[in-house]
Amino acid sequence: MTRKYDRVIVGGGLAGLMSALVAATEKKKVALLMKGVGSIAIASGAIDLYGKGVGKLDPFKTIKLLPKNHPYSIVGIENIINAIKYFEETTARYGYPYKSICGRNSFIPTPVGWLKPVHLIPSTMDATRLISETNIAIVGVEGLKDFSPTLIHSGMLKQMAYADKQFLTAMMPNPFNTGRDTTSLDLARYVDTIDGMQWLNKSLRAVISGYKVAIIPPILGTEPSRYIPDALMESVGIYLHEMPTLPPSVHGMRLQKLLMSQLNALGVDVIENADVCRADVSGGVCEAIYTAAPDVERAYHAERFIIATGGFLGGGLKAGVNGVSESIFGLTIDAPENIEDWSNPNMLSSGHNFASMGIRVNEVLQAVDSTNKPILSNVHFVGRTIGGYDFASELSGGGVALATAYTAGRL
Ligand SMILES: Cc1cc2nc3c(=O)[nH]c(=O)nc-3n(C[C@H](O)[C@H](O)[C@H](O)COP(=O)(O)OP(=O)(O)OC[C@H]3O[C@@H](n4cnc5c(N)ncnc54)[C@H](O)[C@@H]3O)c2cc1C
Numbered sequence: 001m002t003r004k005y006d007r008v009i010v011g012g013g014l015a016g017l018m019s020a021l022v023a024a025t026e027k028k029k030v031a032l033l034m035k036g037v038g039s040i041a042i043a044s045g046a047i048d049l050y051g052k053g054v055g056k057l058d059p060f061k062t063i064k065l066l067p068k069n070h071p072y073s074i075v076g077i078e079n080i081i082n083a084i085k086y087f088e089e090t091t092a093r094y095g096y097p098y099k100s101i102c103g104r105n106s107f108i109p110t111p112v113g114w115l116k117p118v119h120l121i122p123s124t125m126d127a128t129r130l131i132s133e134t135n136i137a138i139v140g141v142e143g144l145k146d147f148s149p150t151l152i153h154s155g156m157l158k159q160m161a162y163a164d165k166q167f168l169t170a171m172m173p174n175p176f177n178t179g180r181d182t183t184s185l186d187l188a189r190y191v192d193t194i195d196g197m198q199w200l201n202k203s204l205r206a207v208i209s210g211y212k213v214a215i216i217p218p219i220l221g222t223e224p225s226r227y228i229p230d231a232l233m234e235s236v237g238i239y240l241h242e243m244p245t246l247p248p249s250v251h252g253m254r255l256q257k258l259l260m261s262q263l264n265a266l267g268v269d270v271i272e273n274a275d276v277c278r279a280d281v282s283g284g285v286c287e288a289i290y291t292a293a294p295d296v297e298r299a300y301h302a303e304r305f306i307i308a309t310g311g312f313l314g315g316g317l318k319a320g321v322n323g324v325s326e327s328i329f330g331l332t333i334d335a336p337e338n339i340e341d342w343s344n345p346n347m348l349s350s351g352h353n354f355a356s357m358g359i360r361v362n363e364v365l366q367a368v369d370s371t372n373k374p375i376l377s378n379v380h381f382v383g384r385t386i387g388g389y390d391f392a393s394e395l396s397g398g399g400v401a402l403a404t405a406y407t408a409g410r411l
Pocket of ligand 1: 011012013014015016027033034035036037038039040042043044045046047048049200215275276281308309310311313314315316327328382383384391396397398399401
C-alpha cells in the first residue's frame with residue numbers, strides 16, 4: 001500500500017501539531033507521525049514568546065534586534081504575528097481561547113512565587129485579575145505535591161506587584177484515601193466528575209468566603225473547555241486563577257487535546273507510536289521516510305516533509321563520541337570539538353552551547369550547509385530541532401515552535 005500525502009509531518013510536540021494544523025488548513029493532505037507527545041506534557045501550558053532583557057515586557061522590541069541566525073529573524077516578524085493570530089483563532093474557535101494581554105507579556109506567579117513572563121495564556125491564567133484585587137486567597141489541597149500556599153505567599157510578597165496585597169493561605173481536604181502523593185492531574189480528573197465538582201465547590205466555599213480571587217492548582221478538569229471553570233466561578237462567586245505546577249502538566253494536556261481534536265476535525269491522518277527510523281534521499285530530494293515496526297518498515301511519501309522531532313530531549317538531535325547529529329537524515333550539527341565547551345561550568349548561566357545547538361536553516365526552513373546551500377530541497381525543520389536560540393534562557397520555546405511551524409505549514 002502506498003502512503004502518499006502532500007505533507008508528512010514527523011513529531012507530536014507543539015511544533016508538529018501546529019505544522020499539521022496549518023498545512024491542513026491550507027487544504028493539503030496531511031499525515032502526522034508521532035511517537036510521543038513531546039515537551040507539551042511537561043511545559044506550563046502558557047506560550048512563551050520572548051522573556052529576556054527588555055523583551056520581558058514587550059517581546060517584539062527585542063525580537064526585532066535578534067541576530068540573523070535566530071529562528072525569529074529567519075522567519076520574520078510577519079510570520080510570528082500571523083502564527084500567534086492563527087493560534088489565538090484556533091483556540092478561540094474550539095472554545096478554549098488563548099490570548100495575550102494587549103499584545104505584551106504578562107507575568108504569572110509560579111509555585112515558588114517568582115513571576116514568569118509569558119505571552120499567550122488561557123483565561124484561567126490571567127494574572128491581571130489578581131493584580132486588580134487587594135485580597136488574594138492561595139488555596140492548596142492536603143497531600144498535593146509541589147503546591148505550597150505558604151511558599152507561594154512568601155515568594156509573591158517579594159514581588160513589587162504583590163508586596164502590598166493581603167493574602168490568605170488555606171488548604172482544602174484531600175478527596176482521596178490512596179496513601180500516595182496526589183498530583184494536580186489526579187485532582188483535575190476527579191473534578192471532571194460530578195462528585196469531584198461538588199467536592200471542589202464545597203471545599204472552596206468553606207475556606208475563601210469574602211475573597212474575590214483565589215490562586216489554586218490546575219485542577220479545573222482535564223478538558224480544554226470553559227465549562228468547569230465557568231460553572232465553578234459562577235457558583236462560588238470568585239475568579240479562580242490556575243497556577244501551573246510541575247509535570248504532569250494539566251494545562252499542557254488540555255492544549256494537546258485541543259490541537260489533536262482540531263487535527264481530527266480537519267481530516268489529518270494521525271499515526272501514533274510511529275517511530276521514523278530512516279529516509280530515502282536521492283539527489284537532495286527526500287523520496288520517502290520509514291517508520292520502524294517489529295515486522296515490517298512502512299514507507300510514507302510526500303511532496304514535502306516537515307521535521308518536528310525536537311532537540312536532545314525530544315529525540316531529534318543525538319550526541320555521540322563523533323559529535324552531534326540530526327536523528328533521521330544524519331545531518332551534522334555544529335558543536336565545539338572539545339566536549340567540555342558544550343556547557344558552562346556555571347550551571348545557572350545562560351551561556352550553555354548545547355542549549356542552542358540544532359539545524360542551521362534558511363528562510364524556508366531547509367537545512368543548509370556551511371555555504372548556505374540547501375541540503376534537502378523538500379524537507380523543512382521546525383521547533384526545537386532548529387539551532388540558534390536557547391529557549392530556556394530566552395523563554396521563547398513555544399513562540400519559536402508556533403512561528404516556525406506556521407511558516408513551514410504554509411509552504
Ligand atoms: C521542562 C520544560 C518546560 C517548558 N516550559 C515551557 C513553557 O512553559 N512555555 C513554553 O513556551 N515553552 C516551554 N518549554 C519549551 C517548549 O516546550 C519547546 O521549546 C517546544 O514546545 C518545542 O516543541 P517541539 O515540538 O519542537 O519539540 P518536542 O516537544 O520535543 O517534540 C518532539 C516530538 O517529536 C517526537 N519524535 C522525535 N523523534 C521522532 C521520530 N524519529 N519519529 C517520530 N516522532 C519523533 C517526540 O516523541 C516528540 O513528540 C519547556 C520545555 C521543557 C523541556
